[in-house]
Amino acid sequence: MDIPILTPQLHQPKTSVGESYLRFQLNEDTPAVLLMKYVQEVLIISTGRITPIPNMPECILGLFNRRNRIFWAIDLAFMLTSQPVDASSQQYHVMIIRVGETPLSLIVREIKGTIRLVSDLQPLEEGTATIQPYLQGYIWQHQEKLLVLNAEAIVHSPSLYNY
Amino acid sequence: MLKQLYTRPVYITTSFIVVEQILIGADMATRFKQEPTSRHKYKKASHLNDSTRNTPQMPSSSVQHPLSGLDNHQIPTQQSNQNSVFDQLGLSFWQRLSLKTKATTLAITLSTLPIIVLGATAYYITSKTITNNVTQQQQARAIALADQFDNFISQRYLDIQNLAQSSVLNDPTVRAVVSTQSKELSLEQYIKNNPGYDNIAVIDPAGQVILQTAGEGIANYSNVDYFQQSIQTxxxxVTPPRKSLLTGEYSIYAAAPVINTTTGEVFAVVRSRTPVQYFNEILHAEAKNLAQSGNRFGVEEYFAVNDLGKVVVAPTEHLDYIGEDAQAVFPRVAPRLINNTSVGSLIDRDRVERQQYLVAYTPIQQIESQTALNWSAMVALPTAQVFAARQGLFLPFFLGTTVFTILVGAIAAHLVNRALRPVVNASLAVQKLGEGNLxxxxxxxxxxELAVLGSNINVMANQLQSLLRQQxxxxxxxxxxxDVTFRIRRSLNVDDILKTAVKEVRKVLKSDRVVIYQFNSDLSGTIVAEAxxxxxxxxxxxxIDDPCFKDRHIQQYKNGRVRAIDNIHQAGLxxxxxxxxxRFEVKANLVAPILKDNQLLGLLIAHQCATTRAWQQAEIDLFTQLATQIGFALDxxxxxxxxxxxxxxxxxxSGDQRQQKESLQQQLIGLLSDVxxxxxxxxxxxxxxxxxEIGTVADFFNSIIESLRQLATNVKTAASQVNFAVAENQGAMHxxxxxxxxxxxxxxHSLDSLAHMTDSIQAVAASAHQAAEVTRTASLTAQVGGVAMNHTVDSILNLRQTVATTAGKVRQLSESSQQISKVVSLINQIALQTNVLAINASIEANRAGEEGRGFALVAEEIGELASQSSAATKEIEQIVENIQRETVEVAHAMELGTNQVIEGTNLVEDTKKNLRKIFDGSRQIDQLVQSISHATIAQAQTSQQVTQLIKEIALISEQTANSARQVFGSLQETTTVAQQLQVSVGVFKVDDES
Structure with a gap:
């Protein structure tokens, strides 16, 4: 059997040019990136740690505690695509972002890692209305269409405050 | 007999005579009771006297009565049987003793027993009274002792009360005036006035001694119980005597509060101490005085025992007892003192002195206003002293009783001896009679009665003598x-008999003449024998033809009359x-008949010629019997x-018979010549x-010859008939x-056919044998097939085993791959975490700005590696999944294989069964063929037997032919014989004509 991935080149020098982005899967088939400078921390928590809060918008899953601080847990996928994150999974991949003074924890399907991209951001075409306000554009890389999310837009999303 | 003694107390007490009566025999005693007068007779009876021999001259009629009376008394065994109340053993022992011994023993016993009993009772009562007196006296002394003790304690109580109320102590004014020294002086004075105290002290309520007389005292009294008690109450x-802590002596302490007369407060306590020793001395001095002042006993010893059982008061001689356990001194009294409420006495042994003491004890009463003391007072005196009087009493009593007993016993024995002498003499006489000295x-x-007994014994002796003589x-x-009879019967000759008879009879009777007189037919008589x-x-x-004799007397003699005449002149003849x-000078005669079958043969007569003679009855009897014997002998x-x-x-x-014989012989000769x-x-x-007779024989002879003649004729006819018949039979025999x-x-011919048949049967047997061979081969093949099948089954089973093992291995493989996948997921998890950490690290690095740039790069690389390892794990997962899927397939395939193997096994099993059936079938065929072969063999044997039989038949038929030939020969011989017979018979002349 041919297993090339099992023997990686550990000290392969890599190009370190461009902006640093955090790469993640919004849902099964939607990769997305977020500028690293907004990201404070990523973590993986079990679903049980999130306490559901009643009378909140559907995208807010609840509250959870991290190092004596309380964070709102936002289902980013639901907020952007109205499709809830995979509920059968026992773990949530969480990224804590901070825009200005507002910290917010976003739950995504999977955090992939960091990626450096030379910003040849392309504008969005019309059509995807719900996701539109939160996007800066997209970047093509390795035949993948990476959505570049706008952190400020997410933080100030009306769906978080409209209730 | 003893029993009777007790049931008749009157006789016991009245006199010895009655005792004797009873001893002589119960029956006799009864008779005395029935005839009271006989007792007086007995009293007057004189004893045996040798000078006046009273030989019995009683008429025989008067003898009868006493004899019969004597009989009643001579059965002592019967008597004793009637007295069934006696113990058998005791009786036999008693019976063995002589009458004299019995009587003497009983008399002595009866006379001495009351004296001994009286003496013993008197002694017992006196001694008991003395003991009681002494005991009571001592108990009284014990009570007095208890009272004395009580008084003594009470005195202490009163004294201390007085002391406390003396003005020197309780009046504050006086107290103040009087100096301490003078106060102490006054206390000393008090001690002198009231002897017994050895110390008096005044103590303040705090327990410090204020005043004190000479003698020691403890420094502080605050803890002493009587001190506290007196302050409180x-x-x-007053305390019970206790051991002083200072002096070690038993002392009585008395304490009283000194009460201020003006204020009523207790400002001091006065206390006195009295050694018990003091009381002890007073007590025993008094005891000694008491003893000296005319008391008959020695000095009494006084003891007191406290509630703990210790001796606290003891006599001066025994001061060492003080403080001892009462148990150690008087072991038996001590336990009774515990919780005792009454006075008692006991004899106990002093353990220390080893002496017997009579001890009286009593509890000491409750002292006035005091709690119960639980003490006991004891008074002890050595028993030797107490009972000295009792000891002195014993000897006189004993000696007096003994002397009196011996005296009375001797008198009783003498009296019995005198009274019994006649009885003993009678007994001796009877014994001599019994020994034969008549x-x-x-x-x-x-x-x-004894005299009557004596005379009866004499009469009895006389009778015995005369009876013996008669006998x-x-x-x-x-x-x-x-003897006479024997001699008479020795001979069988009549004359001899008669002679012997008269000779012997004369010898026996010693008479002068004895004759036998035989009657003739005319009733006259002849003297046939004489001596x-x-x-x-x-x-x-x-x-002697005596007409005056025969008519009158013969009939009487026939009836057996014997006549004895003492004197012929006085007999009325x-x-x-x-x-x-x-004629024959006869003076006295004796006549007896000689009889035979009631027939008078004669008379046996004895004559006395010299004098008359009184014939004795015995002589007459003998004479009669001799006459009878002579009769028998004559007969x-x-x-x-x-x-x-x-x-x-x-x-x-026998003469006539010879003649008859001769005539018969002649007749026989005539007959023989005729025939x-x-x-x-x-x-x-x-x-x-x-x-x-010979005529009759001849007639018989004639008839025999006639029969013979007819027989010869018949034989002739038969012989000719036989000849004819044989000639006819000859053809048939051929x-x-x-x-x-x-x-x-x-x-x-038939034998040949049978041989053919046997051959064919043997052929059948051979065929059957071949068939059997073939089937056996088939059966063998089937068996081999069966074995091969078994091998196949075994292989298949092995295969099944292998398949099962392989399935197990595959399952293990699947489990291992599952474990791999677990590990892989763990690695995946780690990679994920690593990735997260790398991201966080790079975030932190970015935040650090330019300095963290290098670190950020490293972090990114780490993240890269983590995602790569994640991907690798994914691939591993894929592979493992593949492996698992394949193992599942393999397991499935295995299962299928196992099923097929099972199926194969079943098929082989079926095949095996079929083979078994084939084998069974071939075996059945084999059996059938074998039975066929057996049957053919049996057939062959049967045919052989048949052949044998037929051969035998052939033999027999040949024999038959031979026999027929022989019969033919015999027939011819018969013909010859018949012809010869005809010739022989022809010799007889049967007809007169021919």
Whole structure:
């Protein structure tokens, strides 16, 4: 059997040019990136740690505690695509972002890692209305269409405050 | 007998005579009771006296009564049987003793017993009274002691109360005035005035001693119980004697509060101490005084025992007892003192001194206003002293009783001895009589029962003597009779008998003449035998025809009358009778009949010629019996004579028979000559028939010859008939022989056919054998197939085993791959975490700005590696999944294989069954073929047997043919014989004509 991935080149020098982005899967088939400078921390928590809060918008899953601080847990996928994150999974991949003074924890399907991209951001075409306000554009890389999310837009999303 | 003694107390107490009566025998005693007068007779009875022999001269009629009375007394065993109340053993022992011993023993016992009992009782009562007195006295002293003790304690109580109320102490004004020294002085003075105290102290409520007399005292009293008690109760307290802590002596302490007369407060306590020793000395000084002042006993010893059982008061001699356990001194008294409430006495042994003491004890009463003391007072005196009086009493009592007993016993024994002497004498006499000394006689005096007994014994002895004499005479006569009889019967000749008889009878009777007088047919008589003493007339062969005799007396003699005449002149005889007797000088005679079958043969007569003679009855009896014996002897002799005569008659009869024999012989010769020709075959001759026996024989002979003649005729006819028949049979016999040979041939033919049949049967047997071989081969093949099948089954089973093992391995493989996948997911998890950490690290690095740039790069690289390892794990997962899927497939395939193997096994099993069926079938065939072969063999054997049989038949038929030939030969011989017979019979002349 041919297993090339099992023997990686550990000290392969890599190009370190461009902006640093955090790469993640919004849902099964939607990769997305977020500028690293907004990201404070990523973590993986079990679903049980999130306490559901009643009378909140559907995208807010609840509250959870991290190092004596309380964070709102936002289902980013639901907020952007109205499709809830995979509920059968026992773990949530969480990224804590901070825009200005507002910290917010976003739950995504999977955090992939960091990626450096030379910003040849392309504008969005019309059509995807719900996701539109939160996007800066997209970047093509390795035949993948990476959505570049706008952190400020997410933080100030009306769906978080409209209730 | 003892029992009777007790049931008749009157006799016991009245006199010894009664005792004797009872001793002589219960029956006698009863008789005395019934005849009260006899007792007086007995009292007057004199004892045996040798000078006046009272030989019994009683008439025989008067003897009878006392004898019968004596009988009643001579059965002592019967008596004792009636007295069934006695113990059998005791009785036999008692019976063994002599009467004298018994009587003496009883008399002594009865006379001495009351004296001994009286003496013992008197001594016992006196001694008991003395003991009681002493005990009570001592108990009184114990109570007095207790009272004394009580008083003593009370005195302490009163004294201390007085002291406390003395103004020197309780009046504050006086107290203040009087100095301490003078106060102490006054206390010393008090001690001197009231002896017994050895210390008085005044103590303040704090327990410090204020005043104190000489003598020691403890420094602080605050803890002492009586001190505290007196302060609390404000009343005086007296302690029971206790051991002083200072002096170590038993002391009584008394304490009383000193109460301020003005304020009523207790400002001091006064306390006194009295050693018990003091009390002790007073007490025992008093005891000694008491003893000296005329008390008869020694010094009493006083003791007191406290509630703990310790001796606190003891006499001066025994001061060492103080402080000892009472148990150690008086072990038996000590336990009674505990919780004792009453006075008591006991004899106990002092353990220390080893001396017996009589001890009286009592509890000491409750002291006035004090708690219970639980003490006991004891007074002890050595028993030797207490009971000295009692000891002194014993010796006089004992000596007096003994002397009196011996005296009375001696008197009793003497009296009994005197009273019993006649009885003993009687007993001795009877014993001598019993030993055979019949001349023994008792001297009898007086008329009492013993005298009667004596005279009866004498009478009895006389009777015994006369009886003995009579007995001897009878024996002698019997002997004589036997002798005479024997001599008479020795001979069978009549004359001899008669002679012997008269001789012997005369010898026996010692008479002068004895004759036997035989009656003739006319009733006159002849003297046939005589024995006469020399000098007297001979009367032998004298015929006496006495007409005056025969008519009157013969009938009487026939009836067996015996006549004895003592004196012929005084017997009232007729003159002719006397005259005929005087002829032979007869003075007295004795006549007895000799009888035979009630027939009077004669008379046996004895004559006394010298004097008259009184015939004794025994002589008469003997004479009679001798006469009878002579009768018997004569009878026998006559019988013998008759037998001799009969024999002579028989000899005459045998002469006639010889003549008859001779005539018979002649007749026989005639008969024989008549029939002589019949011997030559002439059957026509006849014998002459005459009268008489021979005539009858001749008649018989004639009829026999006639029968013979007819027989010869018949034989002739039969022989000719046989000749004819044989000639006819000859043809038939020929035919028979021919047919027998034909039969033999036919049988040989059938034998051949049978041989053919046997051959074919053997062929069948061979075929059957071949078939059996073939089937056996088939069966063998089937068996081999079965074995091969078994091998196949085994292989298949092995295969199944292998498949199962492989399945297990595959399952293990699957489990291992599952574990791999677990590990892989763990790695994946780690990679994820690493990734997250790398991201966080790079975030942190970015935040650090330019300095963290290098670190950020490293972090990114780490993240890259983490995602790469994640991908790698994904691939591993894929591979593992593949492996699992394939293992599942393999397991499935295995299962299928196993099923197929099972199926294969089943098929093989079926095949095996089929093979088994084939095998069974071939075996059945084999069996069948075998049975066929057996059957053919049996057939062959049967056919062989048949052949054998037929051969035998052939043999027999041949024999038959032979037999037929022989029969033919025999027939021919028969013909020849028949012809010969015809010739022989022809010799007999049967017809007169031919």
């Amino acid at each position: 404000k009343r005086p307290v 001349n023994t006689r008792l001297s009898v005096q007086g008329k009492d 001897e005479e009878v024996t002698e006569q019997a002997q004589l009779f036997a 006469v003493a020399p000098g007297w007339t001979q009367a032998l062969s004298d015929t 007729t003159d002719c009778h006397i005259k005929s007797l005087e 026998q002799a006559y019988l013998l004579e008759q037998v001799e005569k009969a024999r002579a008659v028989a000899e005459e009869a 002589e020709q019949a011997a030559q075959g002439n059957l026509t001759v006849r014998a002459e028939v005459t009268a008489g 035919q028979l022989a021919d047919q027998a040979s034909q039969q033999a041939e036919a049988i040989a």
